[in-house]
Amino acid sequence: MPSMASSKVNDGENSSQKPQLNGKFTEKHFRDGDLARRKLIQQQRKSLPIASVERRIVEEVRKNDTLIIVGETGSGKTTQLPQFLFNGGFCLDGKVIGVTQPRRVAAVTVAKRVAEECGVQLGHKVGYSIRFEDVTSSSTRIKFMTDGLLLREALLDPLLSKYSVIIVDEAHERTVHTDVLLGLLKGVQIARSRSTIQQTNLNKLKPGGETSDKKDEFLSTSSLKPCQGEKVSPLKVIIMSASLDARGFSEFFGGARAVHIQGRQYPVDIFYTFQAEPDYLDAALITIFQIHGEEGPGDILVFLTGQEEIESLERLVQEKVKQLPEASQKIFTVPIYSALPSDQQMQVFKPAPPGSRKVILATNIAETSVTIPGIRYVVDPGLVKARSYNPVTGMESLIIIPTSKAQALQRSGRAGREGPGKCFRLYAETEFGKLMDATVPEIKRCNLSNVVLQLKALGVDDVLGFDFMEKPSRMAILKSLEQLLVLGALTDDYKLSDPVGRQMARLPLDPIYAKSLIVASEFHCLEEMLITVAMLSVESIFYVPKEKQEEARAARKSFASLEGDHITLVNVFRASTECLEKSKKANMKEKSIEKSLNKWCWENFINSRSLRHARDVHSQIQGHVQQMGLLVSSCGDDMLQFRRCLAASFFLNAALKQPDGSYRALASSQMVQIHPSSVLFRAKPECIIFNELVRTNHNYIRNITRIDPLWLPELAPQYYAAQN
DNA sequence: GAGCACTGC
Numbered sequence: 001m002p003s004m005a006s007s008k009v010n011d012g013e014n015s016s017q018k019p020q021l022n023g024k025f026t027e028k029h030f031r032d033g034d035l036a037r038r039k040l041i042q043q044q045r046k047s048l049p050i051a052s053v054e055r056r057i058v059e060e061v062r063k064n065d066t067l068i069i070v071g072e073t074g075s076g077k078t079t080q081l082p083q084f085l086f087n088g089g090f091c092l093d094g095k096v097i098g099v100t101q102p103r104r105v106a107a108v109t110v111a112k113r114v115a116e117e118c119g120v121q122l123g124h125k126v127g128y129s130i131r132f133e134d135v136t137s138s139s140t141r142i143k144f145m146t147d148g149l150l151l152r153e154a155l156l157d158p159l160l161s162k163y164s165v166i167i168v169d170e171a172h173e174r175t176v177h178t179d180v181l182l183g184l185l186k187g188v189q190i191a192r193s194r195s196t197i198q199q200t201n202l203n204k205l206k207p208g209g210e211t212s213d214k215k216d217e218f219l220s221t222s223s224l225k226p227c228q229g230e231k232v233s234p235l236k237v238i239i240m241s242a243s244l245d246a247r248g249f250s251e252f253f254g255g256a257r258a259v260h261i262q263g264r265q266y267p268v269d270i271f272y273t274f275q276a277e278p279d280y281l282d283a284a285l286i287t288i289f290q291i292h293g294e295e296g297p298g299d300i301l302v303f304l305t306g307q308e309e310i311e312s313l314e315r316l317v318q319e320k321v322k323q324l325p326e327a328s329q330k331i332f333t334v335p336i337y338s339a340l341p342s343d344q345q346m347q348v349f350k351p352a353p354p355g356s357r358k359v360i361l362a363t364n365i366a367e368t369s370v371t372i373p374g375i376r377y378v379v380d381p382g383l384v385k386a387r388s389y390n391p392v393t394g395m396e397s398l399i400i401i402p403t404s405k406a407q408a409l410q411r412s413g414r415a416g417r418e419g420p421g422k423c424f425r426l427y428a429e430t431e432f433g434k435l436m437d438a439t440v441p442e443i444k445r446c447n448l449s450n451v452v453l454q455l456k457a458l459g460v461d462d463v464l465g466f467d468f469m470e471k472p473s474r475m476a477i478l479k480s481l482e483q484l485l486v487l488g489a490l491t492d493d494y495k496l497s498d499p500v501g502r503q504m505a506r507l508p509l510d511p512i513y514a515k516s517l518i519v520a521s522e523f524h525c526l527e528e529m530l531i532t533v534a535m536l537s538v539e540s541i542f543y544v545p546k547e548k549q550e551e552a553r554a555a556r557k558s559f560a561s562l563e564g565d566h567i568t569l570v571n572v573f574r575a576s577t578e579c580l581e582k583s584k585k586a587n588m589k590e591k592s593i594e595k596s597l598n599k600w601c602w603e604n605f606i607n608s609r610s611l612r613h614a615r616d617v618h619s620q621i622q623g624h625v626q627q628m629g630l631l632v633s634s635c636g637d638d639m640l641q642f643r644r645c646l647a648a649s650f651f652l653n654a655a656l657k658q659p660d661g662s663y664r665a666l667a668s669s670q671m672v673q674i675h676p677s678s679v680l681f682r683a684k685p686e687c688i689i690f691n692e693l694v695r696t697n698h699n700y701i702r703n704i705t706r707i708d709p710l711w712l713p714e715l716a717p718q719y720y721a722a723q724n
Numbered sequence: 725g726a727g728c729a730c731t732g733c
Contacts (some may be wrong), residue, residue: 026732057732148732181725306729338730385729398728442731450733503728508733540728620733675725696727 034119041117048076049262053489057081058088059261061165065189066237066256068246072263073413077240078169084144085165086125090236091141095164100147102175103369107514111135111144118142131508132616144198148175151184155457155505160188165236172243172406173368174441180451183467184458185237186253193234237418243406243438252469253684266416268378280347280381281309283426285316286358291377295422298376299358301366303411305385305400309337310361311546317359337363349371367410371417378415378423380408382431386439389446391476393668394483396447397695404439408432444472447512448480453489456496457505459645486652486719487515503628507621509533516649517625525635526625528570532646534618534684535569536691536703541614542677543607552605559604560679563639564688564705566646568679569612573618576600576611644715647707650689651716655701656709657686663701665693666712666720675700687712 014584045051050071060067065217069075082097090097101107127136128144136143138445147168154160168184183220186432219457235511239249239256246258284302291300291623295467304310314333321329336348348489351374352358360372384403389396403411408425414451415421443451455463464477484490489501489511496502500518507514513533518527544552561567579600583593601608625632635641647654655663661684663672672693674681678701680688692702 146732152733173731175731306727308727326729339728367730369730400729454733544727611725617733675727677727681725698726700726704726 003241012382029051035169036112038119042628045076045080045117046079049074050076050694053259053261054080054084058084060257060259061088061090064257065234066253067194068249068253068256068258069238069240070242070246070258071240071261072242073417074264075261076550077261078110079137081115081167081238082114083118086142088160093233094141095233096140096162096216097142097165097167098149098150098163099142099144099167099169100178100181101144102147102170102173102178105369106170106242107144107146108133109612110679114142114144132620133427147175147181147364151177151181151454152508154184154188154456158188159192159232160235161183161192161232163235164233165238167238167240170239170242170368171239171249172241172438174439174443176442176446176451177445179441179469180454182239182252182469185235187469189237192232192487235718245437248469265413266418266420268416268421269414270412270425271422271424272432275428277381277426277432280383281313281316281428282315283488284313284379284381285320287379287424287426288322288331291379291422291424292357293328295377296421297357298421299352299372299374300377300379300607301360301362301372301414302379303366303381303384304361304363305383306363307339309364310337313325313361324404331359332356333359333361335361336365336372338365338369339607341543341607345370348520348706349518350508366414368406371414373418374520375417376412376419376421377410379426380411380423381426382408382435387442389476391473391479393670394447394479395670395695395699400595402431402435404436405432406438408435415431416663418630429552441470443468444470444476448472448476450485452477452480453484453496453501453505453511455699456484456490457502461495478614483652484511487511489515491501506628507624509537509621512650512652513537516645519629520645520648521625521630521632523635523641523648524631525638525642526630526632527634528642529645529649530618530622530625530632531570532566534614534621535573536566537617538610538613540607541569541572541610543605545605547604555603555605556679562679562706563643565678565703566705567639567642569703572604572606572611575604578605643705643707644711646705647689647711648715650691651712651719653690653693654707655688655690655700656710657684657688663688665701672699672701674704675702678702678704680706 014243036226068078069081078099082099085097099110101110107128112122115122115126120126123135123137124139126142127140129136129149130146131149150166160166163280168181168185170179171182239253241249249255250258273283288300288302290524302313304313314335317333321331332352336345348360348370349372358374360366360375366372377602380382382403383400384407385398385400387396388399412423415423452463460466463481464474474678481490481494485494487504489497489504491497494506500515503518504511504514507517513536516529516533517526520526542552542556559568559571561571576597577663579597580593583596588596598608601611622632656666657663658671662672663674665672674684683706687707687709688704689707690704694700694702
């Protein structure tokens, strides 16, 4: 019987699908009802565009080590290709076909579909692995996972030796993880094709973050046998992209072959405005009602840049509806954006009542992450809110910029999934020509500390020389190296330090948070710090609905600490733990426990999705620090000790009050202000440490704790002694 | 007294 890897299901509804691996397991065991369904599935599979080229593609993979597959939406590439390769014999000798996705949901849903198509139970031949949830076994041969997870696997097995093929899906999205993975895979291919693995080579491999005991594990779990000169089979890499331009990928992989597979999309008519629209919200409003008045049935999807815009357009639509004759009033709006609690997000999937029209006001979430049925019309103002990063100041900000051509195409495609559709771009056609072809890859516009640390742990000493498909600026890399040096993750000659750097690389956290855990174990308050970094790692714990602001504020006050936001977050987490323990004591069932926690969240204006995420992060990193042998102890009521620990951990982000009530960040000399959401917004202590610096209308700092300025030279003398 | 696109380990 195959052994299951540990599985922690973070979503209640998935628990029923956890495979039960008791008793004998056969692939071809169906009941009558299943037969009909199986027939249907086979018909659907055969009708996919990719089905006609199965033999050709398998041949191409046999002949080429790298293949680029450009598959349009609806080609069936993601579900079919892994099965073709399995049937083509790429899993002989127990090797695995790995398929990476940028998003968790995609990895799960595709794995479920493929398992069903193969007629097997999820977790056996077909499985998936994402953070907090591993549904694979030793018998898994087709494994879907997030690209970030495969990067983590590479730390333990640098040659990815259990895989015969790695398929990188949705590569055109160019997430940070995808980009690092592409560089890594290229290196692994070279290493696996040329190397005969001998003890000497293994010594060079340095399985990430580990010393000799892990190397033994590496040797025992790997199919590589040292000292026998046995060849590792070459690694096949397949890059799948939906963008029409495969050139970049092909060039990066030394002129790799590209295969094009047709998609199955309905045509979408594109309309432009005659001239630029000065007020795109107003233009969107007019367009919505033009569609409503002149076009046939079908829902409308409007792309906006953020929550505030969504809320104001929602109001505008509702006002205008009231002015219409009653017969035309059958139109209503539904908002969707990621910070919206999930029960409210679900409203977009409810079909509109017969005879009425649904207008979905969405952020980018509807571009790729969420697919909403019933849409025939897309309204696209052509703008997007994007993260940008200034490596000189180290400041991230969100700016509104024009979409790329590829993005505009992706948006319009949302109208053609169920039938022919129409897309109304709220800008002139000449403007479209001026747009960038593709969005700038994320790796060129974010803080790279994490990437650099991971690369170091993977044995890439020369990060500046790493083979990126598109290299981030030298400045951004140097800035990260410098930060890692100050945190003690690197030695003076920029090598990964041991044990600090190795331990930090092993923790799935921002380097500064990873370091704070190591510091906290020395300060005997690791328990508090584990909670703090878990809570800091998730989005918006507090939920403040517009219509209940007063109540939400009062609820937050009940958790507030005078010392600052960090201890406030610890209070929230501990209160939720108490709520859980009460339920457990009452012998409630798992479902009811979750329900009562959700109720508690609702009553206390806590975003339950964020809290659950924080609890998952907490238990994961708790496991990691215990494995590392760090001492998990609590400072009890001694919050002075904990604040000293916060100062020792986040000394890079210290700020001093100025006469006018603003603050000067000591490391960068930037002027900053306390964000109004902080519990210290009014108190304005003399000296503080903070975690986030975001530029909106002002340079705002968030998540703040009061400290004594004398602690800085005492606890971070290497940094503050000279300035003192 | 403000407002934070979207992912991921």
